[in-house]
Amino acid sequence: MGLKPSDFRVPQVYADWCPGCGDFGIMNGLQMAFAELGLEPHQIVMVSGIGCSGKEPHNVKAYGVHTLHGRTLPFAMGIKVANPRLEVLAIGGDGDGLGIGAGHFVNAGRKNLDMTYIIHNNGVYGLTKGQASPTLRLGIQTKALPKPNINEAVNSIGLAIISGFTFAARSYAYDVRHLKETIKKAIQHKGLAFIDCLQPCPTYNNITTKDWYSGEDRKDPTTGKPQSRLYKLEETGFDPNVRDWSEDFQKKIAAMDKAREWGDAIPIGVFYKNELEPTFQERISKRIPFYVDRPPAKQKLGDENGFSKVDLTKFMKGLKTS
Amino acid sequence: MAGGAQGSGVDTAANIFGKACGYGGLYVFGRREYHSNIKGLHSYFHLRISPKEILANVNDVDLLAAFDAETAVRHINEVVSEGGIIIGSRQMNTKVLDIPTLPPELKAEHVRFMKEKTVGETLNDWLNYAKQKNVHVFHVPYMKLLSQIGEKLGIQKISKITRMINVLTIGVSFALFKYDRNLAEKAVRDTFSEKPRIADMNVTALNHAYDYAEENFKNDFKRRLEKTAVNEERLFLTGNQAVAMGKVLGGCRVQTYYPITPAADESEYLEANQILKTGGEDEAIIVIQTEDEIAAVNSASGAALAGARAATSTSGPGFSLMAEGLSWAGNSEVPLVITYYQRGAPATGLPTRNGQADLRFAMHAGHGEFPRIILASGDIQECFYDSAKVFNLAEKYQMPVIHLLDKAMANCSQTYPIFDYGKFKIERGELLTxxxxxxxxxxxxxxxxxxxxxxxxxxxxxxxxxxxxxxxxxxxxxxxxxxxxxxxxxxxxxxxxxxxxxVPFEDKLKFYGDTDSENIVVSWGSPKGAIIESLEKLKQEGFSIGFIQVRLVHPLPTEEVKKTLEGKKRIIDVEDNFSGQLGGIIKEQTGIAPNYHVLKYTGRPMTTTEVYEALKAILTEKASEREVLMFGA
Incomplete structure (x- = not known):
């Protein structure tokens, strides 16, 4: 026991992200979080969509399901419902989750499955060479865009909260320690957890770069040190935890207010957390008390000779004509 | 046949009627037709009843229970000589062309009919026309009967019990057929078994109407329904119900769906019965209503990868959205089951009607080349067993399996000897632990x-x-x-x-009639019943003709089909579509082309009457190469 982050590496796969890509940081954060939580590779399923982020599971030793563009959450839902004992993580890009998959994003909130969803947020569609993603702000012109972006950005944290995600956080791909801690919190959260991971694209996003986040352009005149644009919510005394339903609305409002911040002060950390809301698993268990003990994936369908054991008498009762 | 505005209890009436016949040892085949509408538009249920097994509908109507004027108008020419029409006495002065729910294109037909047959403008005129053709018309004063029933039950407001008009028509119908009223009563009680008070009210209404008809209609009507003794257990069920039960038998434990006609009933039926007795520890099927069909197909794939037997159910528009997910499942070798109920297409098409125009789509949907299996059931019993078998196919060969059905099978109901499912074996293929x-x-x-x-x-x-x-x-x-x-x-x-x-031969092809004959019908899906009944009739008249039902439509058992069709004089392709899709696929893959097509694309399933007529015309050289069928309102 006691696996190390390196035990979650996949040596036979070359991670083909661009040099300096934030995806490496997320990969490291995942491997560290899994090791620190004492998880074993076979207990974890990482489900991803299309784009550079979609390759994340291939670089982590765990069950990996690299799916279709935008469909990360439906695949993850099917896996989690069939076997709720699995630790399921959905991984996707901003275009994947908030563009083509936005309908799934919103509806996932309604189910509150006990799993984690991490969005790689870099403002561009990298793998198709830099088009604007749904998190790129209005008027911004990253280098591959022929004209400034004509659409306003979606507020991913805000959308998660109003959609029913019961945990919403933001982290940063280059602050691996913060990211690792955030991933751990998300996995440990009882319910659907969302992490908006700021992940600079070194090739196509020349605006919100690593240097921009770390504030290389605004050095303290006295010390000469860059002043980071990111600040940690947990260091400001911000309390995202809903301990009683009576404070839920205020906590949501406070989180939404924080989610509006951008520019020279961008909050990272946990915005909202509520474990009072029943998870999908708990909702099913109310109808089917043995659900977790004998979930769909674990049911024995045939007897020792393979004959189906199911008794259809109940179904046939209402249909019999004698 | 019972018909009326949607929401007026047509289905309930037909089900009670069918059940009561079943209790009397009779076989029933029911066809349900309805508009894409919640309340108000015309719907009907055509029940065919016999002491012998019935496989399809016919054109003729012996007794038409019309809940409204529109039903009488739409079906008046289907009622046979010596048949009957039951109608409320208040409807008589309704002007046919004023019926607001009749669409203009149908009114135009009515105008032509009235001119041609010199029929007047009121329903009364139309019924008089029917009487001239020896049809009995039974006027029932529903409101009067309801107020009498209200008195018996101590209910003042008639509006509270007008819902029971459907049960009154059942009472009148069974009195006319001189059928055992106790069986009707049993069927009513059974239908409302969870609401004893409602059951009592309906039984009172039933008997009141029965008494009224016995007294007032004497011996006008000559058709009879007689109960017979049976010594076997039977089921009366729809294709949707058969599929749901078959899935449970086959080990399906996750079903995903997005609401769509005519697939959704199956998922709801599964959810209502989701806890399953298994002889050992109880099991359960999880039914998930997703946000769209894209989520439905992909979450079913996810569940299948996690080890559950998983399926999704849909019809054409939903399947269109599933195409990308299907391709993924093919590429990743996922044992995914898609239950595909075809309906009238393209686009929204005829959402509540029948069609078989999606065979090629089911074969080719999804980008790229990947293997899939398409199994097409041809009747409700096959729906049951096939729904279990598809999971074995999916897991043994690790590929998506499309179970191709249609609206006719989904919504028709039929009597069968109880299914013997104890011999079904779960085969999970090569699965490592x-x-x-x-x-x-x-x-x-x-x-x-x-x-x-x-x-x-x-x-x-x-x-x-x-x-x-x-x-x-x-x-x-x-x-x-x-x-x-x-x-x-x-x-x-x-x-x-x-x-x-x-794949065993009987899951690829089934042979009926004289397959050595020079005349052979090829078909798939719901036309099966009408074809088999037509063949029996033709045989009695001395014609020699066979029928091959293609069940495994993909991969098509090319050699077997070729062997059967080689050297035939007449190959007659029967399908509910415009282009004869199966015929085309057979031509592509065997080099043998059907030389006759019997096609229907009105959205109404084929009846034995019209299939028989078309086949007979072909056999006697009186038909064109392309016979297009039209029957059904």
Whole structure:
């Protein structure tokens, strides 16, 4: 026991992200979080969509399901419902989750499955060479865009909260320690957890770069040190935890207010957390008390000779004509 | 036949009627027709009843219970001589062309009819026309009967019991048929078994109407329904119900769906009965209503990868949205089951009507080339067994299986001897466990002789592997290498050879009638019943003709089909579509083309009457190469 982050590496796969890509940081954060939580590779399923982020599971030793563009959450839902004992993580890009998959994003909130969803947020569609993603702000012109972006950005944290995600956080791909801690919190959260991971694209996003986040352009005149644009919510005394339903609305409002911040002060950390809301698993268990003990994936369908054991008498009762 | 505005209890009435006949040992075949509408538009249920097994509908109506004027108008020409029409006495002065729910294109037909037959403008005029053709018209004063029933029950407001008009028509109908009223009463009680008070009220209404008809209509009506003794248990069920039960039998434990006609009833029925008795520990099926069909197909794939037998149910528009997910499942060799109820298409088409125009779509949907199986059931009993079998196929060959059905089967109801399901065997194919994997290097997509690689479900210790929608190597990581690509494509595609080799003959083709004859019908899906009944009739008249029902429509059992069709004089393709899709596929794959087509695309299923007429015309050289059927309101 006691696996190390390196035990979650996949040596036979070359991670083909661009040099300096934030995806490496997320990969490291995942491997560290899994090791620190004492998880074993076979207990974890990482489900991803299309784009550079979609390759994340291939670089982590765990069950990996690299799916279709935008469909990360439906695949993850099917896996989690069939076997709720699995630790399921959905991984996707901003275009994947908030563009083509936005309908799934919103509806996932309604189910509150006990799993984690991490969005790689870099403002561009990298793998198709830099088009604007749904998190790129209005008027911004990253280098591959022929004209400034004509659409306003979606507020991913805000959308998660109003959609029913019961945990919403933001982290940063280059602050691996913060990211690792955030991933751990998300996995440990009882319910659907969302992490908006700021992940600079070194090739196509020349605006919100690593240097921009770390504030290389605004050095303290006295010390000469860059002043980071990111600040940690947990260091400001911000309390995202809903301990009683009576404070839920205020906590949501406070989180939404924080989610509006951008520019020279961008909050990272946990915005909202509520474990009072029943998870999908708990909702099913109310109808089917043995659900977790004998979930769909674990049911024995045939007897020792393979004959189906199911008794259809109940179904046939209402249909019999004698 | 019972008909009326949607929401006026037509279905309930027909089900009670069918049940009551079933209790009397009679076989029933019911066809349900309805508009895409919640309340107000015309719907009807056509029940055919006989002491012998019935496989399809016919054109004739012996007794029409019209809940409203529109029903009488729409079906008046279907009622046979010496048949009857039951109608409320208040409807008589209704002007036919003023009925607001009749569409203009139908009114135009009515105008022509009135002119041609010199029929007047009121319903009364129309019924008089029917009387001239020896049809009995039974006027029932529903409001008067309801107020009498209200008195009996101590209910003042008649509006509270007008819902029971449907039960009054059942009472009148059974009195006319001189059928045992106790069986009708039993059917009413059974239908409302969870609401004893409602059951009592309906039984009172039933008997009141029965008494009224016995007293007032004496011996005008000559048709009879007589109960017979039976010594077997029987079921009266719809295709939707049969599919749901078949899935449970086949081990389906996750069903996903997005609401769509005519598929949704199946999922609701499953959810209502989701806790399953298994003889040992109870099991359950999880039914998930997703946000769209894209989520439905992909979450079913996810569940299948995790080791549950999983399915999704839909019809054409939903399946269109599933195309990309289907391609992923084909590429990743997922044992995914899609239950596909065809309906009138394209686009929204005829959402509540029948069609068989999606065969080629089911075959080709999804980008790229990947193996799939398409199994088409032809009747409700096949719906049941096939719904279980498809899970074995999906897991043994690790590919998506499309169970292709249609609205006719989904919504028709039929009597069968009780299903003997105890012999159904679960075959999970090559499935490795933690123990099998100990100390070994596992490769999910290992190249094998058959193309089937032993499967491991997500979460199994020692079995870590990856899936990618990209082309992948044996372990599941992305690979764009040409040699690996070639081997992977061939690995996937050659599984179809195994399918062709291993699927039992009766799941590929079924033969009926005289298949050695020079005349042969080819068809698939719901026309089956009407074809078999037509063949029996033709045989009695001395014609020789056979029928092959294609069940495994993909991969098509080419050699077997070729062998059967070679040298035939008349090959008659019967399908509910415009272009004769199966006929075309047979031509493509065997080089033998059907020389006659009997086609229907009105959205109403084929009846025995019209199929028989078309086949007879073909056999006697009186038909064109393309007979288009039209029957049904």
């Amino acid at each position: 933690e123990k099998d994997l100990e100390g070994k290097e596992y490769q999910r997509f290992r190249f094998t002789e058959t193309g089937v690689s032993p499967r491991v479900v997500l979460g199994t210790k020692n079995g870590i592997h990856w899936y990618a929608g990209d082309e992948h190597n044996e372990i599941g990581h992305i690979s764009e290498e040409p040699r690996n690509r070639r081997l992977m494509v061939e690995k996937r595609m050659k599984k179809l050879e195994l399918v062709e080799k291993e």
